[in-house]
Amino acid sequence: MHFVIVGGGSAGWMAAAALAHALKGTHRISLIESEEIGTVGVGEATIPPLQFFNKVLGINEREFVRATQASFKLGIEFRHWGHAGHRYFHQFGEFGANIDGISFHQFWLRLKANGHPHPLSDYSPAAIAAEQGRFLPPFPTMPKDMPQLAYAYHFDAGLYARFLRGYAEQRGVVRHEGRIVHVDRHGESGFIEGLRLHDGRALKGDFFIDCSGFQGLLIERTLETGFEDWSHWLPCNRALAVPCERNEAGFVPYTRSTAHQAGWQWRIPLQHRTGNGHVYCSNYVTDDEAARILLDNLDAKPLAEPRLLRFTTGRRRKFWNGNCVALGLAGGFMEPLESTSLHLVQAAVFRFLSLMPLSASVDPAAEQEFNRLSIAEYEQIRDFIILHYVANRRDEPFWRDCQHMSMPDTLAHRLELFRSRGKVARHDGQLFADASWVAVMLGQGIEPQRWDPLADILPLAELQQQAERLRSHLHAAIEHMPSHRQFIEHNCKAA
Numbered sequence: 001m002h003f004v005i006v007g008g009g010s011a012g013w014m015a016a017a018a019l020a021h022a023l024k025g026t027h028r029i030s031l032i033e034s035e036e037i038g039t040v041g042v043g044e045a046t047i048p049p050l051q052f053f054n055k056v057l058g059i060n061e062r063e064f065v066r067a068t069q070a071s072f073k074l075g076i077e078f079r080h081w082g083h084a085g086h087r088y089f090h091q092f093g094e095f096g097a098n099i100d101g102i103s104f105h106q107f108w109l110r111l112k113a114n115g116h117p118h119p120l121s122d123y124s125p126a127a128i129a130a131e132q133g134r135f136l137p138p139f140p141t142m143p144k145d146m147p148q149l150a151y152a153y154h155f156d157a158g159l160y161a162r163f164l165r166g167y168a169e170q171r172g173v174v175r176h177e178g179r180i181v182h183v184d185r186h187g188e189s190g191f192i193e194g195l196r197l198h199d200g201r202a203l204k205g206d207f208f209i210d211c212s213g214f215q216g217l218l219i220e221r222t223l224e225t226g227f228e229d230w231s232h233w234l235p236c237n238r239a240l241a242v243p244c245e246r247n248e249a250g251f252v253p254y255t256r257s258t259a260h261q262a263g264w265q266w267r268i269p270l271q272h273r274t275g276n277g278h279v280y281c282s283n284y285v286t287d288d289e290a291a292r293i294l295l296d297n298l299d300a301k302p303l304a305e306p307r308l309l310r311f312t313t314g315r316r317r318k319f320w321n322g323n324c325v326a327l328g329l330a331g332g333f334m335e336p337l338e339s340t341s342l343h344l345v346q347a348a349v350f351r352f353l354s355l356m357p358l359s360a361s362v363d364p365a366a367e368q369e370f371n372r373l374s375i376a377e378y379e380q381i382r383d384f385i386i387l388h389y390v391a392n393r394r395d396e397p398f399w400r401d402c403q404h405m406s407m408p409d410t411l412a413h414r415l416e417l418f419r420s421r422g423k424v425a426r427h428d429g430q431l432f433a434d435a436s437w438v439a440v441m442l443g444q445g446i447e448p449q450r451w452d453p454l455a456d457i458l459p460l461a462e463l464q465q466q467a468e469r470l471r472s473h474l475h476a477a478i479e480h481m482p483s484h485r486q487f488i489e490h491n492c493k494a495a
Contacts, residue, residue: 001027001358004195004205006180006218008033010157011328011345012211013164014053018349020171021057027358029172030203032195034179044268044275045073045255045339046152047431048092053346057167061137065492067163069271070155072135072253072484074126076338078443080259082393088443089127089254090338093150094435096123096470102454105438107463109422109451114460120442122471124435125149125478130254134481147477152339154255154268154275176203183222189362191323192218206360209352210326214333219316219326226317233386233407234313235398236263236335240291241277241307245300250274253484257337260293261285262398266336271494273303279335284398311335319374320367325352332378337385343431347377373429380430383411384437391415391444415446422448 003019005012008031016031023029054064064070075091082088096104108120121127125147129135138148169175178197184204186193194204210218219225231237246269256267263280278294285293291306315332319325328345351373355366389402390411407415414425418441424434458466482490 001207001360002205003027003029003207003209004203005029005031005209005211006195007031007211007213007328007330008161008165008175009211009213009328010161010164010342011330012209013161013168014342014345015209015211015327015349015352016168016173017057017164017171018053018353020168020173022353025172028174029168030174030176030205031168032176032178032180032197032203035177036179044157044270045154045266045336047339047343048150048152049343049431050152050346053350059167062492064163065153065155065488066494068153068155068159069273069494070153070492071251071269071271071488072137073152073154073255073339074130074135074149074253076255076257077130078257078259078388080394081257081264081388081443082445083395086393088439089121089124089130090436090439090443091121091124091126091130091150092152093124093126093148094433095120095438096467099458099466100454102452103434103438105435105442106422106452106455107458107467109448110455110460111463111467113451114464116464116467118467118471120438123467123474124439125474126151128474128478129481130252132478132481133252133483133485134478135253135484135487136481145473145477146480147474151253154270156270156272157342176201180217183218185222189322190223192222206323207357208324210324210330211328213329214311216316216326216330218324219319219321219330223321223324225321225326227312228314228317229312230314230382231312233382233405234335234389235281235283235402235405236279236313237311238282238287238290239277239279239309239311239335240287240294241275241309242294242298242305243273243275243303244298245303246270246273247300250299251485255339258297259392259394259399260297261396263290264337265294265297267299271488274298274300277336278306279337281398284396315375315378318367318371319348320352320370322367323357323362325370331374334378334381334385337388338381338432340381340431344377344381347431348374376427376429377431379408379410380427380432383408383414384432384440386411387415387437387440388444391441391446393445415441418446419448420450422451 182196184194258265262284268275280290424437
């Protein structure tokens with residue numbers, strides 16, 4: 001069996017590394033990429049499941065952090081999404097601790113109604129550590145009363161691809177430099193049989209993994225799979241990306257998302273620079289205006305000219321079609337508001353490993369299951385991102401239109417249930433836990449009409465005492481953690 005990966009970048013080399021680890025030399029793996037074409041290379045912020053991907057591959061965390069100029073991420077700070085000056089934090093991990101099986105935020109809603117002065121984020125270890133600029137990962141001898149931080153990474157996506165390339169090539173993956181000019185298909189089945197490169201070389205394969213980016217060379221240009229357009233729900237269609245010099249004061253353990261007149265700006269601090277970008281809708285602001293907004297809001301000197309990316313939010317109608325699977329941008333695109341791009345690659349890779357063919361025979365059941373799970377994941381993430389837009393409270397034309405646009409029925413149900421009783425609707429296999437939905441819904445100003453009646457069982461005075469003890473403990477314990485900068489300098493500073 002010969003697996004052929006088309007395209008490098010993070011998606012291609014994540015697929016190559018994972019396949020090489022799983023197959024352990026029992027099947028051929030080739031990767032074709034062209035330095036002429038290059039990669040998008042914008043996916044610099046991640047979410048906690050990437051830790052699992054690296055651990056499965058046996059990658060040493062500190063080696064990875066040094067190699068990719070990485071920093072640590074405890075969540076996302078949202079600025080001006082409600083109104084000018086408004087701020088909230090979407091943390092990784094839970095709020096407080098459940099009491100008798102009831103979510104802590106339900107008790108907090110009751111406390112708040114009775115004059116409690118502290119925000120819900122005061123009960124999140126990640127939010128407190130982010131506010132204090134501190135970081136300490138869990139370790140085996142950590143004291144039991146020390147809060148454990150849920151975390152992810154910021155890193156240079158190009159360096160991550162290079163790191164994984166080395167990993168994959170050491171395990172037998174063969175890289176071919178070249179531009180694909182023709183795709184050979186079987187006359188009857190339509191399956192892909194091989195690829196021809198611009199210099200005349202031909203490469204035959206049994207199964208093909210399309211990591212060719214937005215163009216979808218195999219999944220769309222060749223197989224004409226079709227695309228489901230979500231721009232009526234997620235109208236931003238362009239992004240400008242630019243790195244700037246590292247700002248010492250801004251070397252914080254979280255991503256920042258700042259709303260502007262027709263979109264939002266990301267800020268991602270790395271060890272050697274800061275990544276920035278402006279995601280916007282070209283129907284409401286010109287490219288020149290968007291570039292000016294981006295450059296005017298950098299906190300240090302830019303290191304390049306802003307690079308323009310055009311995109312349409314949505315997904316392929318099928319991610320697995322015949323003997324081809326599409327990963328990353330070839331499979332679909334959702335703007336990087338919640339840093340899900342690399343997670344979608346990772347999840348698809350593991351999903352493929354659990355269903356992949358190890359012979360050339362057709363397996364329609366595996367194809368159907370892969371597509372079912374992939375579509376469900378995309379739609380749940382889509383709803384979470386739409387939430388930020390429909391629940392905004394800004395007063396520019398773009399944002400007002402977002403407030404009044406239609407939304408998927410699945411999201412409408414989530415909002416109705418949360419407004420009714422502060423409860424988060426559960427979906428099988430959902431990526432974002434209840435605490436994430438609670439953080440964003442409350443942060444965006446969605447107030448429940450009441451809380452879970454079971455949260456009234458505990459006497460109010462006892463609940464107030466428990467909450468204050470928990471809050472005081474979390475703040476005091478986290479104050480003993482090193483700063484984000486200190487942890488990196490002492491443990492995993494890049495050369």
